[in-house]
Structures are given as C-alpha cells and as structure tokens.
Amino acid sequence: MIVIKGVPASPGIAMGKAYVLEDEEIVVNRVEIGKDKVRAEVKRFKQALEATYRDLDAAEAKVLKTLGKQHAKLIDTHRLILSDPLITKDVPRRILNEAVNAEFALSEALDHVNEAFEKIEDEFFRERRHDLFDVGKRLLSHLLKQEKRSLTDIETACILIARNLLPSDTVNLKDSKILGFATDLGGKTSHTAILAQGMQIPAVVGLSDASHRVKNGDFVILDGEHGMLIISPSPEAIAKYQKAQLKTQQEEKALDALRGQTAATLDGHRFDLCANLDTPDEIKTIVGLKTDGIGLFRTEYLFLNRLEAPTEEEQFRAYSQAVKAMNGLPTVIRTADIGGDRLAQLGIDGPKNETNPFMGLRGIRLFLRHSDLLKTQLRAILRSTQHGKVRVLLPMISSMAELRSARRIFFAAQQELLAEGVDTAKKVELGIMVEIPAAGLMLDHLLTEADFISIGTNDLIQYILAVDRINEHVAHLYDPFHPAVVRTLYSIVETAKKKGKRVTVCGEMTSDPKAAPLLVGMGVDVLSVTPRMFLRVKQIVMSLRFEHASKIVQRALSMSDSDEIQRLLTDI
Amino acid sequence: MSAPITVQKTFVVPNKLGLHARPAALFVQALQRFRCKVLVAKADTEVNGKSLMGLMMLAAEHGSQLKVTLEGADAPQAMLEIEKLFVRKFDEA
Known part of the structure; x- marks a missing residue:
C-alpha cells in the first residue's frame, strides 16, 4: 500500500482501477534553416496558427454543449493567448533572427514565458501557465502534423x-x-x-x-x-x-429524500422554502430541487457585459422561461439592482467614479431616474404573468415617495398592456426589498402600499453596521449575529406580521445553518436560498421545533453580544 | 503624422481576485483597436499590455499598483478606456 498526499480539489471518495494517461512528450529539435527559407517558415507558422483557431472554434461548440457557458469562456481565453504578441510576434521574430524551424522557435518562446511564470509565488496566477501550454501544444501538434490525444476512448469506470x-x-x-x-x-x-x-x-x-x-x-x-x-x-x-x-x-x-417534502418544522409550523435564481442555467437545478418557487430572481445578469440595455422582448423571453419552468409556483422577479457605473456601458449618461457606489445611484434610485428602463422591465415582467404566478419586487426602497413613484410606473405599464390587448394577470403583487435600514424603521407606512416584503440580509447588515464586506480592513466586522441586526430583523418581521403581509428573507444569511432557527423562530413566511445550499437548509429547518426556535429568538433578543448569540444558536 | 504622445497613469488593482485571466482579457480586448504601444509595470517588472500572458505574469493581486504607459497618437483615448475598466472594477466585486 502506498499513500501519496496531494491537494484536495474536489470532495468525495472514489475506488477503482487506475487509467494512467501517458504524458505527451513532444520532442522538438533545433533545425537550422537557410536564410532564404525563413519567410516560408514564418508562413508555415501562420498556417498552424490559423488551423489552431479553427480547432478552438470546433472545441467551443462542443464545450458549450457538454460543459456549459462557464467552460466555454476558457476557449475565449485560449483565443486571446493565440493572438498574444508573445506568440504572434515573438515566434516569427525568433524564426527570422535565428533562422530556425518554427517548432523550435515556439518552444523557446514558451520556455521563456514558463520561466517567468515559475517565479510567481501566487498559485492562482502560476496555474494559468497551463492554459498557455495547452494552446502551445495544439500549435505544436499542427506544426508537427500530429494528432492530439483524446480521452473519448475511456469506456470503463x-x-x-x-x-x-x-x-x-x-x-x-x-x-x-x-x-x-x-x-x-x-x-x-x-x-x-x-x-x-x-x-x-x-x-x-x-x-x-x-x-x-x-x-x-x-x-x-x-x-x-x-x-x-x-x-x-x-x-x-x-x-x-x-x-x-x-x-x-x-x-x-x-x-435527496427531502426533495418534494413539505417544508415544515417538527411541530408542524409551515413555511415556504424557495431558491434564488442568479442566471438562467440554474432554472433546471431549481426545478429538480422541487422548491416552493423562485424566491428571488436577480435580473442583473441581463444588464451585464453588454453595450445596450436589454430589450423588452429579450427580457420577456428570459422571465417567461423561468415562470413556465416553475409550473404554477410563484416566481418573484426583482427589477435590476445595478449601479450608475453600468450606465455608461449601456450607452446612457450616468455618474462616473462614484466614491461610494453602495450609497450611490443604484437600484430603484437609478431606475426612477431612467424610468424608461424601469417601465421596459416592468412591462416584460407583467407580460410573463401569462405563463404563471409572478410577483414583482423593487430593490433599494428607502422612502414612501420612491415606492409611490415606482407604483405609478407599474400601474402605467399595466394600463398600457391592457390597452394594447396583451394578456396579463389581473392582480400582480408588488413588493419591496427591505435592505436599507430606513425602510425597516418606517415599514408600517410602506406596507400600506407594498403587498409583501423581502429582507435582503447582505445589504441590510452592511448598512446597519456600516461595513463594506469587500473592504478587507473591516470585512471581519460584518456580522449577521450582531444584536442590532437580530433586533432589526425581529422588528421588521413583527411589523409585517401585524400588517398581515408576507415576509421573505433572501440573502446569504439564509444559507448559514446557525441563522435558520433565528429566522424560522421569528416566523418568517418564506426563506429563499441559493440552490447549492437548498437541501442542507431544508434538512436543518425541518429538524427544528418552532416553539423552541421562538423561545430562542426571545433569548437572543435579550443578549448584548454576538458571540453569546452564536453560542446559543450552535447549542441547539 | 501627429507627434507621438506619451500618457502615464498609476492604478490600484480594484477587484478582489486581482488581475487574473478574465480582467486581463478585458484589458487586452479594450486595447485591441488602439495602435499605441502599451507598457504595464508592477514594481520593477514591465510587460507588454497587449499581451494576456504578459499581464498574467505580473501576478497583480488586489491592491497592487500598476503603472500604465501609453505611447502613440491615440494614447489619450486608449487611457480613457483603461480608466473605465478600473472604475468598473472589471465588472467584479
């Protein structure tokens, strides 16, 4: 028995027969070529470049189909490497200057880059040289006219x-x-x-x-x-x-057995357990998890990495796809919570260089300033109601005036669609994110005009504690169990209950096993969780007793210190 | 021919993961349509800013300083594009 220690890269245990992939050693010899042949050699190299481009195109189609978009992006990186001056300029220069064969010039150029990469201490960056080798090997195999190995022939486990x-x-x-x-x-x-x-x-x-x-x-x-x-x-x-x-x-x-089971505590307290949707490729996963719906459809992705705002049609298609997939279960679609810096990219005038974008022009503030964007999105969402149950959620609401302005646009969009004879649901609920402390503090008023609320814990916590989570100097102060956070959450839920309005909690806090008893004990109606954590959270909440969790909430409310609260929650 | 222009500016890498493959690719792509020469330096290492692998070699982590030097008639416009990328944090956190 031999035990070799390495780096764990993906969890799980496997047992079976080994299939050893022989290392592909390509031997490259230095061949001096005549001065009169160097131009032809450079041309041969350029042809190999072209052939490699075609390889990448073919690989891209295949990767898209089998592994998805994430991996297909890798091919884009490889294209950039292929057009990198370190390859396109450096190799021909070596061929011309040293009068050597293209294979040798290429392997020298790659060695040169490799030496530089080997000195990098940060593993994350050092690892990226393998992408270069991969492209380099493809190129070499074209120069040498060799077939590249393929692993398709592995048939046995x-x-x-x-x-x-x-x-x-x-x-x-x-x-x-x-x-x-x-x-x-x-x-x-x-x-x-x-x-x-x-x-x-x-x-x-x-x-x-x-x-x-x-x-x-x-x-x-x-x-x-x-x-x-x-x-x-x-x-x-x-x-x-x-x-x-x-x-x-x-x-x-x-x-696995929890899929499809009604979400309830041991003593029969019911609530809905939904999933958050960040990108359309998660729809299939969510359907498979048999959730009680999509608790938060984040639509930001529709506005990223592009040069103009998405059209109503494009948005309509995106929302319809999710709504249809949920087959009658609710889908809560939030209007885009994007920042002002995104506008310039979309070809719209907006603020640049905001010193503090988290407190700047984003979410509903931005969409009220550019109400055409809001109306287009609301129209697209409203149209998707013909395919199932849809609720609309507004981000970053901090005042009655904002809620009323947004509602006016919402109703105007509804009227327009009615006049155009478009088939939409008669009553569509319009809710607000409670993520700015101001909204929590005057929630009783906001709830006279909002149909439901969704607590966005990520922003709410960062605004309550004045902590930027991505600022390494203060990130440790970000704390979902800070007594001020616990109290604020409690008061928000209580106010909503008094008004008879539904409360959802979305945000990362829902995925924290310690937070589950707290949120369930407060009597939250819906928890919306990232798909990856869905079943784990379900397992935790289903092992709780509501009566006990409510008592724990009361005890937590009397505590003055986060550590104390966390101890209380871990001891359950 | 207009006179050669040199523009120089120092940036701090704004995104959490640093100038890894994706942001470096954005950087290279943004500069593709410009003709000016692009040099990017971190401490005493200087690389060609139009080279993806060159930029990766800098291993520029979050918070590190990058001195960007552009030479050529369209250098000022190119610098504007680069500034945009840093302000947008390369569309990352």
Whole structure:
C-alpha cells in the first residue's frame, strides 16, 4: 500500500482501477534553416496558427454543449493567448533572427514565458501557465502534423491519473465513466479542480510523481476530502473507505429524500422554502430541487457585459422561461439592482467614479431616474404573468415617495398592456426589498402600499453596521449575529406580521445553518436560498421545533453580544 | 503624422481576485483597436499590455499598483478606456 498526499480539489471518495494517461512528450529539435527559407517558415507558422483557431472554434461548440457557458469562456481565453504578441510576434521574430524551424522557435518562446511564470509565488496566477501550454501544444501538434490525444476512448469506470490535464484533454469527458481525477500538477484553482467540481466527482491534484508510480489497472482509492491517493490499498483501508463512502451516500440519500417534502418544522409550523435564481442555467437545478418557487430572481445578469440595455422582448423571453419552468409556483422577479457605473456601458449618461457606489445611484434610485428602463422591465415582467404566478419586487426602497413613484410606473405599464390587448394577470403583487435600514424603521407606512416584503440580509447588515464586506480592513466586522441586526430583523418581521403581509428573507444569511432557527423562530413566511445550499437548509429547518426556535429568538433578543448569540444558536 | 504622445497613469488593482485571466482579457480586448504601444509595470517588472500572458505574469493581486504607459497618437483615448475598466472594477466585486 502506498499513500501519496496531494491537494484536495474536489470532495468525495472514489475506488477503482487506475487509467494512467501517458504524458505527451513532444520532442522538438533545433533545425537550422537557410536564410532564404525563413519567410516560408514564418508562413508555415501562420498556417498552424490559423488551423489552431479553427480547432478552438470546433472545441467551443462542443464545450458549450457538454460543459456549459462557464467552460466555454476558457476557449475565449485560449483565443486571446493565440493572438498574444508573445506568440504572434515573438515566434516569427525568433524564426527570422535565428533562422530556425518554427517548432523550435515556439518552444523557446514558451520556455521563456514558463520561466517567468515559475517565479510567481501566487498559485492562482502560476496555474494559468497551463492554459498557455495547452494552446502551445495544439500549435505544436499542427506544426508537427500530429494528432492530439483524446480521452473519448475511456469506456470503463476508472480513476484517471495523469501528469496534468489540459482543457483540450477534458472537453469530451463530461459523459464518460470516470470516477475521479488524480494529477501530479495543479492546485485548487486548476482546470482539473474546476472540471471535477462541475462533474461532481472527487479530484486530488499536486500529487508530485503519482502518475509514474501508478500502473494502468492498479487498484486505487482517491480521497478527495483529505487529498490522498492510495495505491494498492490494504484490506483494512478498503473497508474503512467503503464505510466512509456508504456514510456519504446515506447522507446524500437523506438530503435527496427531502426533495418534494413539505417544508415544515417538527411541530408542524409551515413555511415556504424557495431558491434564488442568479442566471438562467440554474432554472433546471431549481426545478429538480422541487422548491416552493423562485424566491428571488436577480435580473442583473441581463444588464451585464453588454453595450445596450436589454430589450423588452429579450427580457420577456428570459422571465417567461423561468415562470413556465416553475409550473404554477410563484416566481418573484426583482427589477435590476445595478449601479450608475453600468450606465455608461449601456450607452446612457450616468455618474462616473462614484466614491461610494453602495450609497450611490443604484437600484430603484437609478431606475426612477431612467424610468424608461424601469417601465421596459416592468412591462416584460407583467407580460410573463401569462405563463404563471409572478410577483414583482423593487430593490433599494428607502422612502414612501420612491415606492409611490415606482407604483405609478407599474400601474402605467399595466394600463398600457391592457390597452394594447396583451394578456396579463389581473392582480400582480408588488413588493419591496427591505435592505436599507430606513425602510425597516418606517415599514408600517410602506406596507400600506407594498403587498409583501423581502429582507435582503447582505445589504441590510452592511448598512446597519456600516461595513463594506469587500473592504478587507473591516470585512471581519460584518456580522449577521450582531444584536442590532437580530433586533432589526425581529422588528421588521413583527411589523409585517401585524400588517398581515408576507415576509421573505433572501440573502446569504439564509444559507448559514446557525441563522435558520433565528429566522424560522421569528416566523418568517418564506426563506429563499441559493440552490447549492437548498437541501442542507431544508434538512436543518425541518429538524427544528418552532416553539423552541421562538423561545430562542426571545433569548437572543435579550443578549448584548454576538458571540453569546452564536453560542446559543450552535447549542441547539 | 501627429507627434507621438506619451500618457502615464498609476492604478490600484480594484477587484478582489486581482488581475487574473478574465480582467486581463478585458484589458487586452479594450486595447485591441488602439495602435499605441502599451507598457504595464508592477514594481520593477514591465510587460507588454497587449499581451494576456504578459499581464498574467505580473501576478497583480488586489491592491497592487500598476503603472500604465501609453505611447502613440491615440494614447489619450486608449487611457480613457483603461480608466473605465478600473472604475468598473472589471465588472467584479
């Protein structure tokens, strides 16, 4: 039995036969060419560049289909590398100056970059050189007219062991029977790690010389939790890991069994458990989780990375897709909470260089200033009501005047659609985000005109505590269990209950296991959670007693210190 | 030919993850249509700002200072584009 320690890159345990991927050593010889042939050599290099571009186009289509947009972006990076002056300028220069073959000039250029990268201490940056090698190898194989290896031929269930896995190796792996990855090179942020996490199989990287020590067909155990590869394990080790594997499977089964069960505490207190939607590719996941609806559809993504605002049609299609998928369950769509800096990109005049964008022109403030943007979005949302149950949510409301202005535009949009004969639901609820303390402090008034509220914990906490979470100097002061936060949340929920209005809590706090008893105990009607944490949160809240949780809330309200409150919540 | 113009400005890397592949790619793409020469320096390492791998080599983490030097007739316009990217924090947190 040999145990090799590496870096855990994706959790889980895999056991099975090893498939060792031979390292592809391309030997490049220096060949002096005549001065009269250098131009032709440069041309040959340019042709290889063209061929590699075509490779990338083909790979992109495939990656999009099998691995999704996230991975397809990698191809974009590879295109940029291919057009990098370090390749397009440096290699021809070397060919011309040294009168050498293109292969040698290219490998010299790559070596040069590699040397620079090896000196980088930050692993995250150092890892990126593998993208360069991947592109470099593609180029070389075109120059040498070699076929690039492909992993499509792996048919049996196995643990793949390699010196390193390059993105171009793994394009075809999504539907393979591979149980796990083990590589000699790589770190936590390497391509292998990201791919394994996406495929939800274990991976261990940084195993130094593992690929030389394992032989094809060896029985191995891959422990993605602790970052270990065990070659020819002892019967005891196998038994131990089988037990661990069983336990994980049971845990997953227990979580799995929660899908579709009514969300309620042990003593029968009902509430809705919904998921947050950030991008359309999560719709399928959410449907699979059998949630009680989409508690927060963040529409910001529609406005990012583009040169003009999305049209009503485009938005209508995006909302309809989600609403249809929910099949009658509610979808709460929030109008875009974007900042002023986004406007310039969309070709609209807006403030630049706001010194404090979190307190600047964003959310409803921005959309009231540019009411055409708000009206277009509201029209698109209202039109999607023909496909199911939709509620509308306004971000960053801090005063009655803002709520009334937004409502006027909302009703105007409704009237317009009515006049145009467009089929929409008769009554559509319009709610507000409570994320600015001012809204919480005068909620009784706001609730005379708002149909429901959604507490955005991320912003609310940062505004209550005056802490910018991305400012490393104060980030540690961001604290969901600060007594002021607990009290504010309590008072918001109480006010809403008195007015008979529904309260949702969205934001990261809902995914914190410690926060669950607090939020459930306050009597929140809907928790909206990030899909990844949905079943875990469901498991926690379903193991609570409402009566007990309410008492805990009362005790927390009397406490003066966050640590004390957290101890109380951990002890449950 | 207009006279060569040199524009120089120092930026602090504003986004949490630093100038990794995506922001570096944005940087390179923004400069593609300009003809001016672009040099980016961190401490005593200087690289070609039109090279993605060059920028990555700087390993510019959050908060590090980058001195950007542009040379050429369209340098001022190019600098405006670069400023936009830093103000937008490369569209990241």
